Amino acid sequence: MPGLPRPILLGITLSCLVASTAVQAKEQLVLAIGGEPDQGFDPLLGWGQYGNPLFQSTLLSRGRDLTPQPELATEWSLSEDRLTWTLTLRDDARFADGTPLTAEDVAYTFHAAAKAGGRADLSSLDHAQAVDEHTVTLHLRAPRITFVDQLMTLGIVPNAERDNGYSEQYGRQPLGSGPYQLVEWQEGEQLIVERNPYFYGPTPAFERLVFLFTGEDATLSAAHAGQLDIAAVPPALATKVPAHMQRLIMESVDNRGILFPMQPVNGEHAASGAPIGNDVTADVAIRQAINLAIDRDTLVEVALQGYGRPAFGPADGLPWSSRNERLDAPDLAQAEAILDAAGWRLGDDGLRYKEGLPARFRLTYPSSDTTRQLLAEVSAEMVRPLGIEMQPTGRHWDEIQREALHQDAIMFGFGSHSPQEIYYLFHSQHAGNGFYNSGFYANPEVDAHLDAAQAADSIEQANQYWQAAQWDGTTGYGLRGDSSWAWLVNLEHVYLADTCLDVGELGVAPHGHGWPITANLLEWRWTCD
Numbered sequence: 001m002p003g004l005p006r007p008i009l010l011g012i013t014l015s016c017l018v019a020s021t022a023v024q025a026k027e028q029l030v031l032a033i034g035g036e037p038d039q040g041f042d043p044l045l046g047w048g049q050y051g052n053p054l055f056q057s058t059l060l061s062r063g064r065d066l067t068p069q070p071e072l073a074t075e076w077s078l079s080e081d082r083l084t085w086t087l088t089l090r091d092d093a094r095f096a097d098g099t100p101l102t103a104e105d106v107a108y109t110f111h112a113a114a115k116a117g118g119r120a121d122l123s124s125l126d127h128a129q130a131v132d133e134h135t136v137t138l139h140l141r142a143p144r145i146t147f148v149d150q151l152m153t154l155g156i157v158p159n160a161e162r163d164n165g166y167s168e169q170y171g172r173q174p175l176g177s178g179p180y181q182l183v184e185w186q187e188g189e190q191l192i193v194e195r196n197p198y199f200y201g202p203t204p205a206f207e208r209l210v211f212l213f214t215g216e217d218a219t220l221s222a223a224h225a226g227q228l229d230i231a232a233v234p235p236a237l238a239t240k241v242p243a244h245m246q247r248l249i250m251e252s253v254d255n256r257g258i259l260f261p262m263q264p265v266n267g268e269h270a271a272s273g274a275p276i277g278n279d280v281t282a283d284v285a286i287r288q289a290i291n292l293a294i295d296r297d298t299l300v301e302v303a304l305q306g307y308g309r310p311a312f313g314p315a316d317g318l319p320w321s322s323r324n325e326r327l328d329a330p331d332l333a334q335a336e337a338i339l340d341a342a343g344w345r346l347g348d349d350g351l352r353y354k355e356g357l358p359a360r361f362r363l364t365y366p367s368s369d370t371t372r373q374l375l376a377e378v379s380a381e382m383v384r385p386l387g388i389e390m391q392p393t394g395r396h397w398d399e400i401q402r403e404a405l406h407q408d409a410i411m412f413g414f415g416s417h418s419p420q421e422i423y424y425l426f427h428s429q430h431a432g433n434g435f436y437n438s439g440f441y442a443n444p445e446v447d448a449h450l451d452a453a454q455a456a457d458s459i460e461q462a463n464q465y466w467q468a469a470q471w472d473g474t475t476g477y478g479l480r481g482d483s484s485w486a487w488l489v490n491l492e493h494v495y496l497a498d499t500c501l502d503v504g505e506l507g508v509a510p511h512g513h514g515w516p517i518t519a520n521l522l523e524w525r526w527t528c529d
Contacts, residue, residue, distance in 0.1 A: 110128040
């Protein structure tokens with residue numbers, strides 16, 4: 001299991017940390033709140049896109065109402081033609097080596113991120129310019145409504161031309177102006193960070209943080225043994241809370257759903273070499289029937305132990321999602337009628353067939369994720385009475401990417417504070433772009449709505465186009481249209497935390513990468529003597 005330390009080393013590490021914590025309970029926290037990033041802590045490659053970058057600062061921060069707030073930038077404006085952002089930087093921001101952060105570093109970061117091809121969507125950026133030491137302008141090729149999200153998520157790195165500047169090793173030796181700096185990273189085991197003495201904001205309550213990269217079972221065991229101050233646990237393992245800990249629930253837009261391969265098999269392969277297509281899931285009748293058969297309320301109770309809510313789209317409850325995109329209850333009779341009308345006939349073996357093709361396909365999930373496994377297994381049982389056989393199959397992510405990503409139905413997780421994710425998931429130009437649109441979904445009308453949203457004059461106008469892409473009365477990527485996914489549940493993030501740890505007011509988390517619970521880390525306090 002990736003990220004699981006050797007048992008002996010884990011025991012030694014934890015015992016040492018417990019001894020240290022006992023002496024300096026208010027100075028050090030031990031956390032096991034998720035995995036480590038494969039590409040290190042490099043914002044140019046995606047670190048921080050789903051949560052606080054910790055080591056770096058962003059130009060703006062995201063308020064609890066999702067609106068932009070000051071961070072490195074104290075003032076910002078967008079020109080009337082919506083092509084030029086102008087930002088004024090604070091004059092007291094310094095990197096952890098004590099050197100000033102200037103507009104040159106900001107301009108460098110945006111140029112380098114645009115070339116790096118990471119998660120930052122800078123395709124509309126023409127160029128960035130340092131006007132003076134504390135003023136930077138970002139010039140766009142065309143208006144893009146979601147560009148502001150990059151100002152809230154892209155951590156600023158030092159210009160490569162300066163001392164201790166950005167290099168290929170940056171992800172493992174990050175230098176930023178955030179509240180903490182990296183001290184030691186034992187990959188696959190633990191990460192030790194300490195306060196950045198030059199941080200411009202309030203001094204964090206804890207001098208040192210130790211992040212442990214343990215699997216689900218090892219994390220739970222360590223929590224019960226009193227070796228952790230805060231731990232992320234899957235819902236199925238969160239029922240018993242140690243006496244010295246409290247259960248914390250963080251609301252989220254973090255969802256789980258089944259992505260369907262949308263293309264029939266035609267011998268094509270993606271750039272990665274993975275085969276494309278699935279003749280069963282390419283039939284809209286199959287996808288619609290599955291959506292109608294799944295009892296999402298039961299999934300919440302069985303697979304999430306009640307820690308979540310049903311999901312019907314990728315952004316339920318957010319302004320860019322249609323409020324009408326939902327099902328009141330499963331409808332097996334309608335699902336059967338759709339399959340009958342499409343020519344899927346029930347065979348003597350209880351399986352449906354269409355022109356000799358059995359309604360059978362793999363439903364693949366990452367083998368290290370017990371929640372996705374449960375969702376896959378229970379969903380498969382729910383659709384079995386229709387004569388559709390979804391075969392739950394656990395695989396390592398490397399194997400999924402190499403072999404299954406474009407031909408199996410995949411139990412995915414997404415969920416963002418930005419509608420930009422909708423663009424990635426459903427626009428045809430992102431077909432086969434990593435995990436985004438890995439089913440090769442393509443609908444010209446949906447593309448047109450998504451493009452119109454990006455070019456909109458206002459957030460309000462853009463939201464109308466985002467919603468139309470889901471369903472415009474005729475077509476869309478959602479339930480009433482192409483049923484390109486079967487969205488299942490929105491998770492509540494469950495943590496076990498020491499009763500002495502006050503984490504303040506938690507916001508609404510995006511997808512679980514990047515330790516979203518640390519977004520308000522500067523509010524955390526230790527309340528015991």
